[in-house]
Amino acid sequence: MTSLDQRFSRIRADLDAASGPHPVRLLAVSKTQPAAAVRALAALGQRAFGENYVQEALAKQRELGDLGLDWHLIGPLQSNKCPEAARQFDWVQSIDREKLIPLLAKYRPADRAALNLLVQVNIDDEASKSGCTPAQVEALAAAIATQPRLRLRGLMAIPRPTADPAQRRDAFRRMRELFERTRELHPQVDTLSMGMSDDFAIAIEEGANLVRIGSALFGPRNTPA
Numbered sequence: 001m002t003s004l005d006q007r008f009s010r011i012r013a014d015l016d017a018a019s020g021p022h023p024v025r026l027l028a029v030s031k032t033q034p035a036a037a038v039r040a041l042a043a044l045g046q047r048a049f050g051e052n053y054v055q056e057a058l059a060k061q062r063e064l065g066d067l068g069l070d071w072h073l074i075g076p077l078q079s080n081k082c083p084e085a086a087r088q089f090d091w092v093q094s095i096d097r098e099k100l101i102p103l104l105a106k107y108r109p110a111d112r113a114a115l116n117l118l119v120q121v122n123i124d125d126e127a128s129k130s131g132c133t134p135a136q137v138e139a140l141a142a143a144i145a146t147q148p149r150l151r152l153r154g155l156m157a158i159p160r161p162t163a164d165p166a167q168r169r170d171a172f173r174r175m176r177e178l179f180e181r182t183r184e185l186h187p188q189v190d191t192l193s194m195g196m197s198d199d200f201a202i203a204i205e206e207g208a209n210l211v212r213i214g215s216a217l218f219g220p221r222n223t224p225a
């Protein structure tokens, strides 16, 4: 049985080995994991945690408020959850429609730093997936950039799950191109969030600088999420 600290050390070593001049950042995806598991990983030095559901995140944040962690919302965001998302998260990675943008700006508390946002792209054009089309990225990025309470940081994607690494690599490559184009228009853009437990090595080779890792870190999830 591998322990949390062994899994964490191994992933940290993989990320350090894969990092070029710029470090690859690790987002620990803690959905379905208890607050105690987050606390244990934080004790090993991990600061950034990703959650899919606003309510689940709020419960953990209440228990862990003493730790001053960075919280990323990585699941689909409904507009009625925008007030809580704007108050409780440091990053929202799942911006895929214009409507969310003024709502998050309106509810971001004045005494907190601007909320960091990533535009989520449905890079494989899957019917069941959230995310905007590649063609919509430019308009969403421009809408975020006009809001002083929000900070456009980059793009996020979840490519189609496939056993074929070449297909996944191709999706990561297309994301990298979109990322470079977005950065030409918005030089503050610095984050390309792609790669999960089973494909983060390929994602990094293709330019990811933030990987979102759940099961390879915490072990298998016991409930589907």
Ligand SMILES: *Cc1c(COP(=O)(O)O)cnc(C)c1O
Pocket (backbone or CB within 6 Å): 029, 031, 052, 074, 075, 158, 196, 197, 198, 212, 213, 214, 215, 216, 225
């Ligand atoms: C669950 C999830 C992850 C982590 O998935 P693992 O395969 O457990 O690493 C990453 N990103 C998103 C958006 C997720 O929902």
